[in-house]
Amino acid sequence: MGFQRQLVLFIMAFMNFSYEHKAIAQWPPYNSIVSQVTKHTDPTNNKPLYSVEIMTKYFWGDFIHTNFLIDIDTPFIWYDCILNYDSNPTENYTCPSKTVCADPVSCGEPECRDIQTSSSYKQYSSSCPPATNSLTLPGWSGCTCPVSIVDPINGSCGEGLLGISELYFEVPFFEGLFPNTLCAPSSTFDLFPANVSGVMGLSTSAYALPSHSVTNGVFPRAFSLCLPSSVSKTGVFFLGSSSYYFSPHSKVDVTSYLSYTPLLNHSDSFGYFIGVKSIVIKKRAINVPTNTTTKLSTLEPYTILRSDIYNQVVRRFLKVTRELTMAKPVAPFDFCYEASTNGTKVGLKVPDIDFSLEDGKKWTVHTANSMKQVTKDVACLAFVEGGATSEHGIVIGTHQMEDNFLKFDLVNWTLGFSSSLLTKGTSCASFNSVNH
Structure with missing residues (x-):
């Protein structure tokens, strides 16, 4: 159990996955990956919000796409998923077909202690009661790792459970196993714009995407935002640093x-x-x-x-x-x-x-x-x-x-x-x- 075990399973899964998708899959070195940005209207106060689309699960030849609210302040990545433990997930994976699952991180593992004792976490969650809702999952002897989360829209407090997630970026294709992501209940996103069920932390925190251990060293520690001005058009998000071209100026790097x-x-x-x-x-x-x-x-x-x-x-x-x-x-x-x-x-x-x-x-x-x-x-x-x-x-x-x-x-x-x-x-x- 723990990150080393997850890494072995990830390598095995990636070998099978990349064979099936060899026509589109690429592996570094390349300098950046791209996802589309959508403009939404907040249903509670009619103000605009923006999301980035990331694939969160591969299932029977297709991906589940999740829209993550873009937040350049929050220290974490958290979204609508459940923790799922199986002693042999490569043979008997029990995650429901339309549900996104993550592997749990035990409350006794260093990742849990690190995130709960970090100055980043204490500063972020100082207005919330301590997270205490630890669970024991079926077939698992460990306890889950609860972490306080703050709703970026209305400032209310909630709890997520620390897990290890697979996130996929489409252009160019990149699959990463992301420790220190949080699973939050579906009800957490009731007041979010329609079809938005996650929060993408893009802050300076070590747990946010730009500094994440999975991407740091693979891509330059940088990201770019280009927000659309209409709900009928999409903008773009870039993780990393590269040259970018916008029509009709196909030979002019926008940077x-x-x-x-x-x-x-x-x-x-x-x-x-x-x-x-x-x-x-x-x-x-x-x-x-x-x-x-x-x-x-x-x-x-x-x-x-x-x-x-x-x-x-x-x-x-x-x-x-x-x-x-x-x-x-x-x-x-x-x-x-x-x-x-x-x-x-x-x-x-x-x-x-x-x-x-x-x-x-x-x-x-x-x-x-x-x-x-x-x-x-x-x-x-x-x-x-x-x-x-x-x-x-x-x-x-x-x-x-x-x-x-x-x-x-x-x-x-x-x-x-x-x-x-x-x-x-x-x-x-x-x-x-x-x-x-």
């Missing part, structure tokens, strides 16, 4: 568009932070107070500004857009504009908003990312006030990330950003997998 800024450490978070020195609107700089933290979030839909920063930004924005016709505000926005004239839709364009970074680079927020079309006739400034005492001065939300290519490089500890791909004549929905 050539990137500027880079350092990622900053924050002692109380597994998330990603950058240094913003000022916010520039039409050549006028709004200074950001020293020591202000700027966080990136895949859960907040719109950029949040602390009150002192927000008030200066909107004052300047209103001044440079005074020729536009104001409309009645639409929650959660404070400032909206008419986007039609006499019933005819017009192309609303506003001045760029630049995040001026500490190293002299600038992340430009163009109209598509600064304005949110809330009705066919009204568009609103997609920045919201966070209050006078908000923890972070700036939280960059997903509306400002859509159709931007973002590369999180954990080797060089940098963020690569493209600003809007729309200005380059392409989008996150235009990835050309043929050239990958």
Whole structure:
């Protein structure tokens, strides 16, 4: 029992599996793998959320595909699965056909002790009661390893059981045996968007996917996100680092568009932070107070500004857009504009908003990312006030990330950003997998 036993079984299974799939299976070296990203609407509050599709089970010639909510803060990978123990799984595998199963990790094994005593876990689960729901599975003498989990949508506490899972990535094909993943009950995902039944931790934690022991050393410790701007189109997620080509520019590597800024450490978070020195609107700089933290979030839909920063930004924005016709505000926005004239839709364009970074680079927020079309006739400034005492001065939300290519490089500890791909004549929905 334990990881060594699982590794032997994995090698045996992979030899059989790769023979059957030799037409598509590849094994490193290659530098990255690709999965599609889907935009969803949160059923509880109508805000956008994003998922990455990963295959979680191979059964009778087909895969079960699971959509994992993208979370760049959470330290773990957890999803809808059950722990299943069989003393001889290669001959008598009892996992139900439409259920995803993982092999249990005993509460007495080092993996369990490591995760429950790590500073990552204690920091993440500090608001939750200790996980105590240990079980004994049929045919197994060990006890399971319970781990507290936090719902990224509403912050509620739950429990998962530590296991060893098989995850499959399709382009190029990669199969990995992932220890330190968590199985959570199906009911955990009742309030998630339809067809989303997992959480993909992409944070700086050692248990998150970018630093996971299975991928670390196989792929460069990096990942990239390109979030789609429509629920009818898909974006892309890349694990690793490579060249990427988006139609119609089949010979232009999209990473050539990137500027880079350092990622900053924050002692109380597994998330990603950058240094913003000022916010520039039409050549006028709004200074950001020293020591202000700027966080990136895949859960907040719109950029949040602390009150002192927000008030200066909107004052300047209103001044440079005074020729536009104001409309009645639409929650959660404070400032909206008419986007039609006499019933005819017009192309609303506003001045760029630049995040001026500490190293002299600038992340430009163009109209598509600064304005949110809330009705066919009204568009609103997609920045919201966070209050006078908000923890972070700036939280960059997903509306400002859509159709931007973002590369999180954990080797060089940098963020690569493209600003809007729309200005380059392409989008996150235009990835050309043929050239990958």
